[in-house]
Amino acid sequence: MGAEVCLLLAVERSGTHLLRSLLGNVRAVVAPGEVCNATIPHNRTANSSFFRYREQACLADHELFFPTEPVHRRLLDGYLDFLRSSYAGKKLIVLDVKYAHVHNFNFFWWDPLEKPYLVQYAKRNGLKVLHLVRRKVYRTAISGFYANESGVWRAKSEHETKLIRIAVDRERLEKKARAIARSIARFEDWLSDCPHLEIAYEELTENRDASLASLQSYLGLKHPIADAPGFVKTTPPLEETIENFGEIESLLDLDWRDLRIGRRDKRRRQARHDETAEG
Amino acid sequence: MSVDAVPAARRRRKLDGKNIQAETLCFVIGRPRSGTTVFKAMLQTHPEVWSLREVLNENNPRSYFNFLRRLQSEDRDALLPSRSVANFVKYLGWCRTTALEKQPQNKVVVLDVKYDQAHLLCEPWWSITSLPRIFSLMRELGCKVIDVHRNDVVRLVISNQIAIKTQIYHSNKLEPGTGQEAKVHIDPDRLQREVNATFQAYEKVTRHFRGYPGYLQIAYEDMFEGDAFSEALVQRVASFLGISAQFERKPQLSKLLADDIFSYVENADEVRASLARQEPPRTAVTSAGATESS
Numbered sequence: 001m002g003a004e005v006c007l008l009l010a011v012e013r014s015g016t017h018l019l020r021s022l023l024g025n026v027r028a029v030v031a032p033g034e035v036c037n038a039t040i041p042h043n044r045t046a047n048s049s050f051f052r053y054r055e056q057a058c059l060a061d062h063e064l065f066f067p068t069e070p071v072h073r074r075l076l077d078g079y080l081d082f083l084r085s086s087y088a089g090k091k092l093i094v095l096d097v098k099y100a101h102v103h104n105f106n107f108f109w110w111d112p113l114e115k116p117y118l119v120q121y122a123k124r125n126g127l128k129v130l131h132l133v134r135r136k137v138y139r140t141a142i143s144g145f146y147a148n149e150s151g152v153w154r155a156k157s158e159h160e161t162k163l164i165r166i167a168v169d170r171e172r173l174e175k176k177a178r179a180i181a182r183s184i185a186r187f188e189d190w191l192s193d194c195p196h197l198e199i200a201y202e203e204l205t206e207n208r209d210a211s212l213a214s215l216q217s218y219l220g221l222k223h224p225i226a227d228a229p230g231f232v233k234t235t236p237p238l239e240e241t242i243e244n245f246g247e248i249e250s251l252l253d254l255d256w257r258d259l260r261i262g263r264r265d266k267r268r269r270q271a272r273h274d275e276t277a278e279g
Numbered sequence: 280m281s282v283d284a285v286p287a288a289r290r291r292r293k294l295d296g297k298n299i300q301a302e303t304l305c306f307v308i309g310r311p312r313s314g315t316t317v318f319k320a321m322l323q324t325h326p327e328v329w330s331l332r333e334v335l336n337e338n339n340p341r342s343y344f345n346f347l348r349r350l351q352s353e354d355r356d357a358l359l360p361s362r363s364v365a366n367f368v369k370y371l372g373w374c375r376t377t378a379l380e381k382q383p384q385n386k387v388v389v390l391d392v393k394y395d396q397a398h399l400l401c402e403p404w405w406s407i408t409s410l411p412r413i414f415s416l417m418r419e420l421g422c423k424v425i426d427v428h429r430n431d432v433v434r435l436v437i438s439n440q441i442a443i444k445t446q447i448y449h450s451n452k453l454e455p456g457t458g459q460e461a462k463v464h465i466d467p468d469r470l471q472r473e474v475n476a477t478f479q480a481y482e483k484v485t486r487h488f489r490g491y492p493g494y495l496q497i498a499y500e501d502m503f504e505g506d507a508f509s510e511a512l513v514q515r516v517a518s519f520l521g522i523s524a525q526f527e528r529k530p531q532l533s534k535l536l537a538d539d540i541f542s543y544v545e546n547a548d549e550v551r552a553s554l555a556r557q558e559p560p561r562t563a564v565t566s567a568g569a570t571e572s573s
Contacts, residue, residue, distance in 0.1 A: 036360075037403070055358050058351060065348045066337035067399060100404040103411075104360065109311075109395045111476050116407075182408045 002084030003030075006128035006219065007118070008096045009187060011180050013143040014134040015201040016096050017154050021230030022212065023094050026221055030087045031094035036101035047086040048095070050104065053079045069117075072107040076121055092219060094130070099183050115190040122194060128219060129196035133184055136202065137256040138248070139238075141176040142168060146235045155234050163236055167243045173251070181256035299372040301420040302493075305520060307391045308484070309427035310477055312438040314499035315391055317532045318427055321508055322389050322516070324527035329378035330389035334370075335396035341377065343399075346370045360403040364416060367400055371420070387423075387520050394480050414487055423520065424488060428481055429499040433554065434540045436473045440465060441536070441543055464545045467553030495519045506530070 008031070010016050020031035032048035057078060058064045064075055083093050097105075097118065105118040122129050134140045147153045150162040188198075197218040204211045212225040238252065239245050307322075309315045323330045332339050339345075343366075350357040350366060357366060371390075378388040397411035405412065417424050429435045445461045488494035495515070502512055507528040517524035541547040 051359055055351075055355060058348075058358060059355065062348055065344050065351075067344070068337060098404075100406055103398050103405050103407070104401055106398055109393075110398055111395050111473070111480075114476075179406060179408050183406065186407060 003090045003093045005080050006094045007122055008094050008130045010132035011099050011183055013140045014132050017231045018229050022225055025226040025228055028091035030090045034096045036104050053082055067107045069107045119190050119194055131191055131196050131198045134201035135255045136253055137177040137180040138251045140180055141173055143235045152234050155232050161234050165241055165243050168248055170248055178259055181259040184256050299375055301422045304388050305423040306417050307425050310394050312435045313427045313429045315427050317530050320531040321526050325525050327384055327386040327522050329382045329385050331374050333391045335399045343370050360401045363401055386522055410483055410487055418491055423493045426496045432474045432477045436470055437540050462543055462545045465550050467550050471557055
């Protein structure tokens, strides 16, 4: 029997590199890079690249060009089988799929408010799902701005990081943070009837032992996950790096649930909260 | 850092639609069951209009996917999402050439894209809370866009459910003189969700094209006068497309469903009661293209 597959869903700049590097410390687990990041040229040849698989599969079978539901199911089944054979000997494959990538798995007709096909597929096929959420969405947004400016998206050591100073436009920041919060709300809603484990980035960084224990339990790993991250933070303390820190300081620790992101999302979250309270 | 690792907005270059004569390309967009087919059929009756039908529909032999398949045989990287916009622009050029081959006097090429297919033009990154890339591409290139709305969104959604169940989407699939007789069970929650989603989509698309001179919004309910296309619609569309109003006024397709949409719903009482309990839609979009808060 091949390896189990687990999806790691998150918005970018949520700590997926950190989580993947921690999971990668377990010998039975492989957690390759973003499967829909068709980096050219080097990542294109990576075994885990969905696009690489799709490219080969479409060359071999022209029917796979046409994004109908049966075709997509076949494509996904084939992709997971391919990964299992690529990572023979592993017991668990963790696939990093960013929110902004799930559309690549959707098939022909899709209402953008409907659950993405990948989430439906995960539920139907009993895939494990990790939902990594960085609650402090203003910090997520700033991390993206900083990476854009510095050109450093990930670093394995302090030497690879870069200290620069940036000015943050408050209006742009608020817009971005609200967009992230809306995305999280939508995914939370889509995942509500799909078994999954939600991991908070803040817990992962501040209460690592508990987070690793719950990951071990959810993923059914025999051995504890070693607390030896392979990446370091790329964004320095914000007071050192943001020129107008005083202007945005009050926003930094707001939780995504505290943001006004539309009546519908709020109503849904309230309804779920009430259900949980009643339960 | 790779091209695909960069968010789309950062990579976006100003696209030039001159090579493909973008002003001759007209996208007809809308949700399914909005009346786009009957409207396109009217456009196609014009001697200077050529329609390529739904360009993101796999059943269409001239679809983008067929083009892409040919493209990949020459360039194996063609399927990478970083190529998608360039591929699609090439496809638009091919559409224009094909139209001229079929109709040398062609002035307008009609391309039908449903909202629900728009995600199929995939870029590496797409924020799920924003409109799919194809909408901004239409503006950037300078293409014309006719957006067909249906004010009676409940009817639109139920009509779609009936079509999905029976696989009968147009009257030409039925014996002449007969009508749709099937009944469907409607999940009231799903209905409400789809109604809300449609209003949200209308609102977003309208906002996106606000101020764009190449955008025309029409309502299905304003399309007809009696059993013909309305004179006002015909004149408006002709003026927008910059062609004469030589359209066949008699619709090529007839209405599939009777006026009372609930006569096709098995649990009509339950659905009516559910709709009565719901909040009214958040916004109403006018055919003039402005969004009004309700």
